[in-house]
Amino acid sequence: MSKLFACLVSDVDRGALVSAARNFSHAIQTIEDGVLFDVSGLGRLIGRPETVTKKIVAELRRNNIHASVAVADTVDTAMLLARRCGAPRVSKGVSETSPFITVVQPEIFSQLPLRDLDIDNDTLDVFTDLGLKRVEDLLTVPREELIGRYGQEFVNVIDTIEQRGASFVVANIKENHASWSFDLDQPVENFEQLIFVLNHGLERLLKHIAQCGHSIEHLDLDFGLRNKTQKAYEIKTSFPTLDRNFWLKLINLRAALDPPESEIVTVNVTAHFTRPRPAQRGLYAVSRPEPESLLLTVNKLKKLVGQENVGIPVLLDQRMVEAFGLDADGIPDGRESRVISDGNQTKNHPVSPDQKHRDCHPSFVRRGAFVIGFSYYRPPISAEVLVRDKRLVYLKCRQFAGHILNFSGVWKGNAKWWDEPWKTLEWDIEVENAGIYRLCKVRDEWFLIGEYD
Amino acid sequence: MAHLALVKNLAQLKQEQSYVDEVVLESAGLSLARGSLTEVVGGPSTGKASLALSLLAKLTAEGEICAAVDAGHGFDPVTAKLAGVEVNNLLWVRCGRDVEKTFMAADHLVQAKGFGCIWMDLGGLPENKLRMVPRSYWFRYRTRIKETPTLMLVTSRSPLTGSASQRSYELTRERAAWSGSGNFKLLHQFELKMLSRKGVFGPPMRVRAEMDYSEI
Numbered sequence: 001m002s003k004l005f006a007c008l009v010s011d012v013d014r015g016a017l018v019s020a021a022r023n024f025s026h027a028i029q030t031i032e033d034g035v036l037f038d039v040s041g042l043g044r045l046i047g048r049p050e051t052v053t054k055k056i057v058a059e060l061r062r063n064n065i066h067a068s069v070a071v072a073d074t075v076d077t078a079m080l081l082a083r084r085c086g087a088p089r090v091s092k093g094v095s096e097t098s099p100f101i102t103v104v105q106p107e108i109f110s111q112l113p114l115r116d117l118d119i120d121n122d123t124l125d126v127f128t129d130l131g132l133k134r135v136e137d138l139l140t141v142p143r144e145e146l147i148g149r150y151g152q153e154f155v156n157v158i159d160t161i162e163q164r165g166a167s168f169v170v171a172n173i174k175e176n177h178a179s180w181s182f183d184l185d186q187p188v189e190n191f192e193q194l195i196f197v198l199n200h201g202l203e204r205l206l207k208h209i210a211q212c213g214h215s216i217e218h219l220d221l222d223f224g225l226r227n228k229t230q231k232a233y234e235i236k237t238s239f240p241t242l243d244r245n246f247w248l249k250l251i252n253l254r255a256a257l258d259p260p261e262s263e264i265v266t267v268n269v270t271a272h273f274t275r276p277r278p279a280q281r282g283l284y285a286v287s288r289p290e291p292e293s294l295l296l297t298v299n300k301l302k303k304l305v306g307q308e309n310v311g312i313p314v315l316l317d318q319r320m321v322e323a324f325g326l327d328a329d330g331i332p333d334g335r336e337s338r339v340i341s342d343g344n345q346t347k348n349h350p351v352s353p354d355q356k357h358r359d360c361h362p363s364f365v366r367r368g369a370f371v372i373g374f375s376y377y378r379p380p381i382s383a384e385v386l387v388r389d390k391r392l393v394y395l396k397c398r399q400f401a402g403h404i405l406n407f408s409g410v411w412k413g414n415a416k417w418w419d420e421p422w423k424t425l426e427w428d429i430e431v432e433n434a435g436i437y438r439l440c441k442v443r444d445e446w447f448l449i450g451e452y453d
Numbered sequence: 454m455a456h457l458a459l460v461k462n463l464a465q466l467k468q469e470q471s472y473v474d475e476v477v478l479e480s481a482g483l484s485l486a487r488g489s490l491t492e493v494v495g496g497p498s499t500g501k502a503s504l505a506l507s508l509l510a511k512l513t514a515e516g517e518i519c520a521a522v523d524a525g526h527g528f529d530p531v532t533a534k535l536a537g538v539e540v541n542n543l544l545w546v547r548c549g550r551d552v553e554k555t556f557m558a559a560d561h562l563v564q565a566k567g568f569g570c571i572w573m574d575l576g577g578l579p580e581n582k583l584r585m586v587p588r589s590y591w592f593r594y595r596t597r598i599k600e601t602p603t604l605m606l607v608t609s610r611s612p613l614t615g616s617a618s619q620r621s622y623e624l625t626r627e628r629a630a631w632s633g634s635g636n637f638k639l640l641h642q643f644e645l646k647m648l649s650r651k652g653v654f655g656p657p658m659r660v661r662a663e664m665d666y667s668e669i
Contacts, residue, residue: 288518289567297565301546304561305554309547313530313540324530332542336516369661370480371536372643373502375527375576378550391636406631408638428640430629435497436640450527452640452664453502453576 004042004049005075005169006056007082009034010067017067018173020059024052026212028173034067034082036075038169049106057103070104076165077109080116084108109163110136117157123150135161175212179270180205187226187263191255194264199248205271206242214273215240221251224266231260238331239291240277246292253299257307288334298331321413321424321440321449322376372452380440380447395431395439397448402432407439428452476570476604480507481647481660485620490595490605492614495624500645501608503536503662504624505572508606510537517569520544520562524555525577535665544568552582556590563597563605571598575609583613591617612650621650627659640664 006024008017010033017035021028027038039052046052053071060067070081081104112135114127132138138146143158159165180201188194209216217240221233233254241247289297301310312330316323385404386394392404409427425441426449436452474487481504485491495501509519514537521528526547530540546562548555555578562571575583591614598605607614612621625646632641641664646657 288516288569289565293565293567294518297561298544300561301558304557305546305548305551309549311545312543313528313533313545315530315534315540326545326547330541332518332544334516334518335539335541336514369642369663370500370503370507371532371665372500372640372662373506373536374529374532375502375525375574376529378526378577406629406638406640408631408633408640430631430640435499435626436629436643437498450529451497452643453498453500 003038003040003073004052004071005036005073005078006039006052006069006071007031007034007036007075007078008056008060008065008067008069009079009082010065012065012067016063016065020056020063020065022175023059024056026175027169027171029169030172031079035173036079036169039071053103068102068104070106072106072109072163074160074163074165075167075169076160077106077163080112080160081106081109084112084116110134110139114138117160119157175273177270177272178205178208178212179268181266181268183266184264187265189263191259191264192252194267195248195252197267198251198269199244201267201269202244202247205269206244206247209271209273210242212273213276215242215276216271217241217274218272219247219251220270220272221254222266222268222270223260223264224268225260225262226265227262229262231264233258237291237295238333240274241292242276243292246296249296250299253296253303256303257299294331302328319413321426374438374450375453376450377448380449383439383446383448385439385446392427392429392439395429395446395448400431400434402434404429405432406430409439474602476508476511478504478507478511482658483622483647485604485606487602487604488599489619490591490598490607490614490617492607492609492612492618492621493624494609494612494621496610496626498629498643499624499626500643500660500662501576501624502532502574503643504660505574505606505608506533506536506538508570508604509533509543509572510539512569512604513539513542515569516542518542518544518567519570519572520546520568522555522559522562522571522573523547523577524552524573524575525550527577528574532665535667550577552578552586556586559594559605560590560597563594563603566601566603568603570604570606573605573607575607575613578609580610583609586613588615588617591615618651620652623648623650624660625657639666 008021010017014030014035018028018030021035021037024039024042025037029036042052046055049071053069056069056071060069068082070078072078072081084104113133114135115124127133127138132141138161146154146158182197182201184197217237219235221235223231225231233251235250235254298310308326308328311326311328312332314325314327314330316325381397381399383395383397385392392407394403395401407427407429411426413424413426427439428436429439430436437448438450438452440447440449476485476487477483478485485508493501493504509521512519519542521543523546526549528545533543534540546558548558555573555575559571559573562568594605595617607618614621627644627646629643630641631638633639643662645660645662647660648657649655
């Protein structure tokens with residue numbers, strides 16, 4: 001496939017040139033006097049090189065940018081042609097489409113003066129003495145003779161004039177985000193009314209990101225509100241995706257959890273680029289929900305039971321009752337580990353893929369017995385306990401009553417036992433015709449805080 | 454000879470056989486089918502949570518993502534960790550003793566598809582409220598998880614799922630064993646009896662649940 005490059009040379013702000021170039025390419029290189037960008041492959045989208053040039057000119061005109069435009073098959077040709085505009089004009093092949101924009105046609109390349117090329121002054125003087133002033137003059141000299149006279153270093157010049165240059169665009173402008181904003185005609189109170197507008201915006205945004213070859217896992221949503229304040233949402237996923245419906249549902253769920261305080265006037269969506277997700281899964285992959293589905297489910301659950309009630313369990317490094325918490329920002333990650341039975345100890349270790357099938361099945365799983373689980377009572381059950389000779393004898397609560405057959409304790413707990421008195425006093429008790437419970441004493445009051453199950 | 458290409462080689466067959474749609478809990482001698490609903494009932498301290506944690510430990514250790522619908526807010530991650538549950542693979546949903554939210558949360562989870570196990574712990578809810586839940590919920594769950602890898606486990610004080618569950622087990626505690634003597638005792642183990650109420654009939658299986666006092 002033939003390559004095609006465009007060069008814009010101008011004195012104006014480089015940012016404006018880059019902005020114009022972004023409409024045509026994502027491989028953009030800034031040079032000292034303008035920008036260079038790769039427009040290869042626009043044949044199907046726009047048309048022939050002449051049409052591409054017209055489109056670029058139209059874009060420049062729309063933005064009132066004063067520039068010289070050249071489109072050519074090689075980088076060097078495009079740059080030489082565009083820069084020619086700044087020098088005394090070559091009458092033929094240069095057209096001014098507006099007072100500010102000059103288009104240089106590739107056909108005039110052969111008429112360019114040799115001084116535009118990267119040739120030292122001594123050699124130029126020799127060429128001038130020999131009557132070689134333009135590119136077309138130098139093209140008449142056999143390639144071998146030039147190389148024999150000026151050495152291998154002259155090959156670059158010859159390649160340039162023969163338009164066979166191997167230079168390429170070194171993209172030094174990296175986009176890392178894209179934005180879309182919209183001013184509403186009328187303030188919108190209900191967020192759901194915005195879905196249609198957001199759908200349109202996301203469609204454009206995601207299409208643009210897909211064209212860049214990127215994906216997103218981080219979206220910033222800013223609403224301008226009628227009360228002159230801003231409401232911002234930062235939506236992140238643990239995986240990149242360009243699924244518009246997924247993002248729309250996620251935005252809807254997030255806004256439902258924390259709705260804007262006032263009517264919405266403006267919408268601004270910023271998508272931060274990341275690398276696309278490699279879609280490769282094992283043939284015998286274990287059961288996991290699709291990442292999109294898992295994230296949506298988690299957000300639906302948060303909407304249902306509250307944000308602080310859905311997440312992954314976290315164990316705290318404390319010697320306290322209930323030394324655990326819930327990480328509401330956490331999402332199950334499908335980490336693999338193997339269970340090693342070591343007497344009474346069961347510990348998890350990360351596992352390498354080759355160990356997985358060998359180790360995670362029955363031989364390593366604790367054999368013969370479960371580990372006794374525990375369930376908390378919320379709220380704890382108030383109880384009356386009869387103590388005789390420092391022994392727990394009888395327990396009575398609203399649900400049941402009975403003799404205490406066995407007990408162990410007292411277990412004392414506090415995370416700062418060296419500073420403060422014990423916060424908790426606990427016993428494990430077995431109650432006749434009932435179960436095995438954990439009993440707690442707080443300021444002369446007794447509570448059943450849970451049962452072993 | 455081209456038709457022989459259709460015959461799977463031995464290695465491939467062995468590989469497929471190792472991924473059966475059943476989860477075997479060796480410690481209880483149980484085989485629980487994926488894509489179905491299993492119910493475990495029993496009174497206080499009969500090992501319902503222990504069995505559920507054992508199942509979660511097996512699945513999460515293999516990298517499967519599981520969910521615990523904690524109706525009564527009673528789930529204890531510490532004993533879960535001791536039982537071998539990989540807590541990073543467990544989604545914990547606390548429903549605050551709300552029956553409606555509990556069942557809706559379970560509904561969202563079964564719709565997500567792909568969870569290895571969804572454990573509905575209904576132990577913390579009043580039985581009279583649970584009895585008011587229409588049976589259609591259980592059939593809805595059964596239909597949703599059918600032909601998915603999800604195994605739904607429901608633990609409660611009394612049977613609730615009716616004919617929607619494929620297996621139903623009743624756990625009773627024969628005795629609790631304590632080690633030590635006098636004022637220096639430690640809870641050691643539960644000796645449990647597990648009776649199958651559905652599917653497989655026979656004498657009750659005897660199962661042990663041990664206390665684990667190790668540090669995490």
